[in-house]
Amino acid sequence: MRTDTAPVVRLEDYRPTDFLIDTVVLDIALDATATRVHADLSLRRNPAGREDAPLVLQGDELVLLSVARDGVPLTADQYQADPQGLILPGPLPDQFRLTIETVVNPTANTKLMGLYRSGGNYCTQCEAEGFRRITYFLDRPDVLSVYTTRLEAARADAPLLLANGNLVERGDIPGTGRHYAVWHDPHPKPAYLFALVGGTLDTVAEEFVTASGRKVEIAVHVEAGKRERAAYALDALRRSMRWDETTFGREYDLDVFNVVAVSDFNMGAMENKGLNIFNDKYVLASSDTATDADYAGIETVIAHEYFHNWTGNRITCRDWFQLCLKEGLTVFRDQEFSADERSRPVKRIADVRTLRTQQFAEDSGPLSHPVRPRTYREINNFYTATVYEKGAEIVRMLRSLIGPAAFRRGMDLYFARCDGTAATIEDFLGCFAEASGRDLGHFAQWYEQAGTPVVTASGQYDAAAGTYRLTLSQATPPTPGQPTKAPMVIPIVLGLVGASGDALPIATTNEATVDADGLFVLDSANATITFTGLTERPVPSLLRGFSAPVRLESELNDDDLIVLFRHDSDPFNQWQAGQTLATRLILAAMRGETVNTRFGEALGHFLDSDARNDPAFAAQVLALPSEADIARDIGRDINPTAIHNARLAVKRALGAELAPHLNALHGALQSSEAYRPDAANTGRRALRNAALDLLAAGDATEGAARATAQFDEADNMTERLGALAVLVLIPGAARDHALATFAARYGDNPLVLDKWFALQAGIPEEGTLDRITELARHPAFSMGNPNRIRALFGSFAMTNATQFNREDGRGYDLIADTVLALDARNPQVAARLLTAFRTWRVLEPIRRGKAEAALRRVAATQGLSPDVSDIAGRSLE
Ligand SMILES: [Zn+2]
16 A cells, blocks of 8 residues: 655655666557456666666556566565556676566556546556556656557447557457457557557547658547547647647657547546547547637647657656656646647646646645655656646746757757657756757756746836936845745846837847847846937836746836737737736726726727737627736735635726727627638637626626527537626526536537536635535546546535635535545545635735644544645645
């Protein structure tokens, strides 16, 4: 048994393994309750390891049948084994074959790690430490082996048998009703990239010809009956493969690329070599069942997992501390892909929203950690927004600092030099230092120092001298284990805007350099830039394109912000100016001050002019800062109800003031054309939904009528769900009717019902707690399925600020009880749910006390998994 006191793993303790495993030959006879795994490993001593060291293999809940060395069965005194490990004390030869037979029960595997069943099919998840649940192994990313996998199963039970690599042989086993398939993957890989699938699946496939003419069969396999919803994923895969060739010169390297969608999956998807396994949420789409956001999500995740073939698989991580090496880089790559396929500014805004909501929140609380952590107890808990999203921001900053040409040279060097290795952040940065001739030693601190830097800007205009002195300073607040912080290297892209909206010339006198793209690098605690030759007071537009993952505090007044909102040539800062203005209105409303309407006026002007040119961007402008954004801005003694009420008051006022514009927009953006998930139509529908949302805030009666009409008339999920999202916020018969209609229409489709669960879990009303208890008894709900849990309990905890943070503490208790109920069954999903408490310390005292009590109750429970124990413990530190 693993206990709740998992040992701390430290980066500084890394040392190479004592043995290497060159080849792995697996023979796996699939069976629902007793799958036999025969593993034949070719081992040799690692020259970098210790001489005479024993062989220590990891296991997890394994049952050992037999073990043999060079074909000779070992006797009980020649090895030690328990479910968690297999040790050969030695003496051992420098090179030998080890044959291990284990048996595993896929049906009983509710943790969804290792080999398990989903929807009647067999599948695997081995990252981070799942392969040790299949056989004993050196289960760590720096052990690279060539795998050959023979799968055998009853043909009726699993007509399709897939594993990594290329299919080399298949056939029937006469007279048994069984068949087999042999797969060989020539590319050495760590065990976490192993995968197999067996089952009854429907397939869509096509041929892809790579840039150099290699023919690849690309295929998407889905559960029986869902074939019609697999086409978009296949299309996204084809586009991803082409993009990686043109953008990074990376070609695919096997004869087949398979994507398999399963309904029970802990994460989003998994990049196993040549055999990606996906949560079906990121594969299945049709106009009737998926929103535009779902389509975009599928495109992103398909691309992400495919891009891992080079950044993750061909070049993997030396150890799990380097997780950001593959994840941060691959998120950056998928963000760039989506930006190229759709609108770059809109993609950037959406990514920054995610970064702020997820990563900034994480970074400001007890779970804050560096992008490359130095210690962990449970690696599953480090698949975080910090590793992924902030990791991607570091790569983006690197490109800004050295420029796109040097960045591409650095990537080429990285691919050339590190291919086939398990690399580190130092290896990665070294390539860019070499390609650019720059010293990246100080920049590397982004991987080591946790916390969100705060950049403060203040300026002084001297009309007589025609100069503007801009002073920038930086400070990073303390985080767990890091009480004091050093200045970071912060790329700040900036511009100066005149009162009438013109871009003013950039010329500086002192040594501070601003390059032709407006890039200034703040690498000390303070810096001053003196701009010259100005004939009017400029409005500084700072951190254009969100050039660094920092909080910017500037002293711009409302008039300055209106200038940027109306005229900034940088779309990100144009959007940001609107968000800052809206934030000020909401903060004013919290103080009980009258709502200033200059923003409403500017927004009205925007809706009548620019909005229709770029509807996707306009939809982002219309969406007010979230309650979490406002909470982060306030920073302490948070009362989520007060924030909710103030935000609602501002939304109502804006909705009422802008009603004529919004009504016109909502009508004009209706289309009778057939549904297409392309960027233009997606933008149009996004703006239409945003207009409806704001309109309904201003006039609930009119809003409910329009939403009901949209709900009834919609021929696609985006508009249907957009209308339902508005209706659930308006209590009454229209809401009840729409919810019932939706449930009846999609009653046999749990993946679609997740949207229905999530919307109801987010209703900011007292009765939501009871509603959730009732929904948990719905026939489509299951505590065994991670998507259902995330839809109902995850949405409640992460998006329903007023009800999760109820003053009576019942919201916290609901999540604590759910975490405890789930822990034995699926600790990974339970631990993730518990991170909803990550900002508890900044709550006002009464709520803080209730949240702490709930956390302490979880932490004090006997027999917790290492996953939940780790999150509870760190949250309370
Ligand atoms: Zn990934």
